[in-house]
Amino acid sequence: MSNRFDDQVVLITGAGSGLGQVSALQVAKEGAKLSLVDLNSNSLEETKKLILEVAPEAEILLLTANVAEEAAVKNYVDETVNKYGRIDGFFNNAGIEGKQNLTEDFGSDEFSKVVSVNLNGVFYGLKHVLAVMKKQGSGSVVNTASVGGIRGVGNQSGYAASKHGVVGLTRNSGIEYGQYGVSIKAIAPGAIMTPMVEGSLKQMGGDNWEEVGKEFVQPNPMKRFGKPEEVGYLVAFLLSDQANFINATVIPIDGGQSDKY
C-alpha cells in the first residue's frame, strides 16, 4: 500500500516543539519530504533527530526563521521551493500564548507581540505559500487557530484577537483559492499537553502546576488534556488528498470544550 505522503513536500512552522513537531513526525512516517521552520535552531535539530529514528530515509530541510518577519517567511518559502520544486502541504502553525491578564492590564506591547507572531506570521505564510500552490493547481493548508479563536476564554486579549483572526484568514483565503484546487482549513485545539501549555500552567501554579492542570481540565467533557499525537493524526489527515474537499472551515479538536459553555 502506498503512503499518503509519498513524493509530497510538507512545510511546517513551529516544527521544533509540540504540535508542529508531532505533525512532522506523523507525515514523515508516511513518506513526506519535509521543510521545517522554527525560531529555535536547536529544537529543529531535535525534531530532525526524532524523525530520523522513525523515518531514516526522510529528506529534511531545516530553516531557522521568525515568522513575524515577512522577509524571513519569503525566504523559508523560497528555500523550500529551491530544494524541492513544490509545496504540497503547509502546516502554518507557529504561535505563542502571551502573558495572561485582564484586558486593561494586558499591555499594548504584549498585544502587538502576540498578534505579530500569531496573526501576521500566519498571513505572511499564506501570502507566500498560496502563490506557489496556485501556480501548481494543488495544495492543502492547515492554519493553527485555537478554541480561543472560536469563543471567549478570558485573560487572553492578544491570543483571542490573533486566533479569531486566523479563523477569518482561513475562511477568506479558502473562498479565494478553492477554484485553484487548493484547500485551506484551520484547526482549533483545546488544551493539548505541549511545552506551551506546561508553561502557562507554571505561570498559574508555579511548583504546583500539575495539580492546577488537573483542576484546569475538570470543565472539559472528557476531563483530560489532549495528546499532541491526537492533533498530529488530524493534521496529517487534513494535509492529505483525502481532505481536499474540506475547505474554508475550522475543525475543533478539544474533547467537546468549545460546545459545552
Ligand SMILES: NC(=O)c1ccc[n+]([C@@H]2O[C@H](COP(=O)([O-])OP(=O)(O)OC[C@H]3O[C@@H](n4cnc5c(N)ncnc54)[C@H](O)[C@@H]3O)[C@@H](O)[C@H]2O)c1
Ligand atoms: N497546546 C495547546 O493546548 C494549544 C491549543 C490551541 C492552540 N495551540 C496553538 O498551536 C500552535 C503550536 O503550539 P504548541 O502547543 O505546539 O506550542 P510549543 O510552544 O510547544 O511550540 C511552538 C513552536 O513555535 C516556535 N515559535 C514561536 N514563535 C515563533 C516565531 N516567531 N517564529 C518561528 N517559530 C516560532 C517555538 O520556538 C516552538 O518551537 C500555536 O499556534 C498555539 O497557539 C496550542
